[in-house]
Amino acid sequence: MSILTRTGPHPRVTGVAAERQRRPERRRRVPDVATSAQQPPHREVVRRELAAYAHRIRLGDLVRAHGSPLLLLDADRVVAQLRELRRELPGVGIHFATKSLPHPAVIDAVHSSGASFEVASRGEVDLLERHAVPVGGCLHTHPVKTVADITSAYLRGIRTFVVDSPSEIGKFAGLPCGDVGVLVRLSFPNPGAKSDLSSKFGVAPEDAPALVERCLAARLPVRGFTFHVGSQTTSAEPWRRAIATTLQLMRALEARHGIRFELLDLGGGFPVAYDEPVPPLGELARGIRSSLAAVPSHVRVVVEPGRFVAAPAMTLVTRVIGTSDRADGRWHYLDEGLYGAYSNIPAEDVHALVFAATELGVEPAGDDAAERAMRRVITRTRVPVTLAGPTCDSVDVVARRLPLPPLADGDLLVSPMMGAYTWATATGFNGIPPTPVVVLPRA
Numbered sequence: 001m002s003i004l005t006r007t008g009p010h011p012r013v014t015g016v017a018a019e020r021q022r023r024p025e026r027r028r029r030v031p032d033v034a035t036s037a038q039q040p041p042h043r044e045v046v047r048r049e050l051a052a053y054a055h056r057i058r059l060g061d062l063v064r065a066h067g068s069p070l071l072l073l074d075a076d077r078v079v080a081q082l083r084e085l086r087r088e089l090p091g092v093g094i095h096f097a098t099k100s101l102p103h104p105a106v107i108d109a110v111h112s113s114g115a116s117f118e119v120a121s122r123g124e125v126d127l128l129e130r131h132a133v134p135v136g137g138c139l140h141t142h143p144v145k146t147v148a149d150i151t152s153a154y155l156r157g158i159r160t161f162v163v164d165s166p167s168e169i170g171k172f173a174g175l176p177c178g179d180v181g182v183l184v185r186l187s188f189p190n191p192g193a194k195s196d197l198s199s200k201f202g203v204a205p206e207d208a209p210a211l212v213e214r215c216l217a218a219r220l221p222v223r224g225f226t227f228h229v230g231s232q233t234t235s236a237e238p239w240r241r242a243i244a245t246t247l248q249l250m251r252a253l254e255a256r257h258g259i260r261f262e263l264l265d266l267g268g269g270f271p272v273a274y275d276e277p278v279p280p281l282g283e284l285a286r287g288i289r290s291s292l293a294a295v296p297s298h299v300r301v302v303v304e305p306g307r308f309v310a311a312p313a314m315t316l317v318t319r320v321i322g323t324s325d326r327a328d329g330r331w332h333y334l335d336e337g338l339y340g341a342y343s344n345i346p347a348e349d350v351h352a353l354v355f356a357a358t359e360l361g362v363e364p365a366g367d368d369a370a371e372r373a374m375r376r377v378i379t380r381t382r383v384p385v386t387l388a389g390p391t392c393d394s395v396d397v398v399a400r401r402l403p404l405p406p407l408a409d410g411d412l413l414v415s416p417m418m419g420a421y422t423w424a425t426a427t428g429f430n431g432i433p434p435t436p437v438v439v440l441p442r443a
């Protein structure tokens with residue numbers, strides 16, 4: 001008899017494309033020529049914050065010193081985001097999702113702030129070890145691993161892994177009994193998230209009892225459950241539903257098998273504001289906290305935030321390297337694109353805001369007084385332009401019909417919120433080297 005009843009459809013489609021097709025089409029703004037007074041309020045709020053930030057970190061000087069494109073990494077922001085998570089989710093352990101921004105400065109900031117890590121590959125474990133992180137406390141969350149991956153992680157001290165299918169269980173056979181435990185990854189579809197991770201990984205809650213029984217039969221302890229409600233989730237509801245279902249499952253399995261689970265892993269998914277505002281973490285956390293009130297005291301709760309911690313930590317500076325007037329209007333070609341740090345656009349359908357440096361009060365190099373006065377005038381007008389990346393590939397387009405002040409070759413553009421799944425997922429396509437990262441001095 002099934003412990004859980006199916007409460008709704010659990011689509012078993014595979015592939016990101018299938019997932020995307022099911023996602024409701026988002027209406028995108030197609031702005032036309034506009035004045036700054038007509039800019040969307042969110043953009044104006046971000047512009048003011050970014051202008052103050054650019055002034056504080058002396059963005060113009062950094063570009064003069066290091067050139068473009070350039071990613072500015074601010075580890076203080078990593079610490080601030082972790083602090084906010086701790087404040088809003090007190091008592092919840094944090095395992096930073098290393099994959100989102102596996103940069104040494106981020107690893108040091110996360111480690112020194114007392115948080116741990118979520119890892120998914122040997123390379124990530126190697127990286128943490130190189131930075132003197134005691135990896136024993138990390139969670140290895142990849143549901144599909146080779147025996148060599150498991151053995152290597154085990155030998156470095158990792159003791160908690162994730163499974164979501166029977167074929168994975170046998171891979172732990174050679175390891176000492178009782179020393180290693182697993183979390184069962186559950187799948188909770190969330191078409192509202194930017195990246196719904198539920199079709200590639202996770203077992204349906206109603207199929208989880210059978211998987212737990214197979215683990216127990218193989219003498220592989222099940223420490224608890226993990227799920228990911230989808231990246232960039234903007235409501236507490238998916239977490240609330242997932243927590244309620246998981247707690248129901250835990251209670252039933254504890255009673256049936258006379259075992260005690262010790263861990264409930266709520267995954268990542270906490271959102272940041274790109275081109276649209278998102279609810280503040282406090283609002284989501286309030287909903288999550290009220291669901292966590294039902295967690296028994298012997299169960300520890302953890303989260304695996306990636307984007308929320310990493311995205312605000314990097315600011316991208318890119319430059320116009322060419323301009324053409326085409327049938328559909330003016331095109332500016334940048335020294336950064338979809339195969340570089342803007343890789344989050346095709347991979348995740350997230351769109352960081354793009355500002356002309358002049359909108360932020362950052363003066364172009366070699367500016368003289370007359371040119372500065374001219375720029376103050378032209379920054380009040382907006383022209384819809386296409387921004388294209390530097391490769392020969394025609395899909396390499398960052399934005400279309402984006403209203404910006406008139407630009408010329410050499411002008412700088414700035415995108416905030418560029419830390420998560422950007423530098424980490426950039427390619428070297430067309431022989432274009434990775435964008436250098438400059439680590440800002442800590443406050």
Ligand SMILES: Cc1ncc(COP(=O)(O)O)c(C=O)c1O
Pocket residue numbers: 097100118141197228230231232267268269270304305306307308420
């Ligand atoms: C297992 C796991 N945990 C955590 C994360 C981080 O998710 P996010 O960046 O949405 O917080 C991911 C992202 O893919 C993941 O796969």
